[in-house]
Amino acid sequence: GESVGLHLPTLSVQEGDNSIINCAYSNSASDYFIWYKQESGKGPQFIIDIRSNMDKRQGQRVTVLLNKTVKHLSLQIAATQPGDSAVYFCAEELSNDYKLSFGAGTTVTVRA
């Protein structure tokens, strides 16, 4: 079975609002987590990453939160824009394992 998964398959957001995308993982040995954005017909695009020794990391308009106690990862997008419409995947990497394990993804649709 999958060790990484997302809580909701779809998310509809009003333009300008903040988005929160959630992800649960089950492998406590994972020590590196990444959020990817995938637009139709394209490969996954790196958004932000976080290591297990951190609980929060901020980028441009995005924040990733890691709660190791409950094995939960979230991606917050501030002031969601139409260009943010895509499928978002969380992925995990086991320590020294190098390969990524992806969840099924959340499709984010931004309403004008």
Added chain:
Amino acid sequence: DTGVSQNPRHKITKRGQNVTFRCDPISEHNRLYWYRQTLGQGPEFLTYFQNEAQLEKSRLLSDRFSAERPKGSFSTLEIQRTEQGDSAMYLCASSFQEHGDYEQYFGPGTRLTVT
């Protein structure tokens, strides 16, 4: 464009035929990965190379699949005797493993349709 490139972008083939895909990683990236993605799912790991050495293969990679990276630069993924279940997007990614930099950069993928 200095990103990961993949060719062809689309391939339609008849069941039983062989196909080969190419991936050109970001220059000087020492690691190269192949993933497969079916509709509505996240990518699944197939195999990865460090330089020219193939270090790990997933159980998903049956004996009909073979991947090479002969000079530690570009890589090819060949599928022999294709089956309809092989229809998927085949993604390549590369990374430069140094000082804990793990970020994998993905290419646009090759979409395979087996009829």
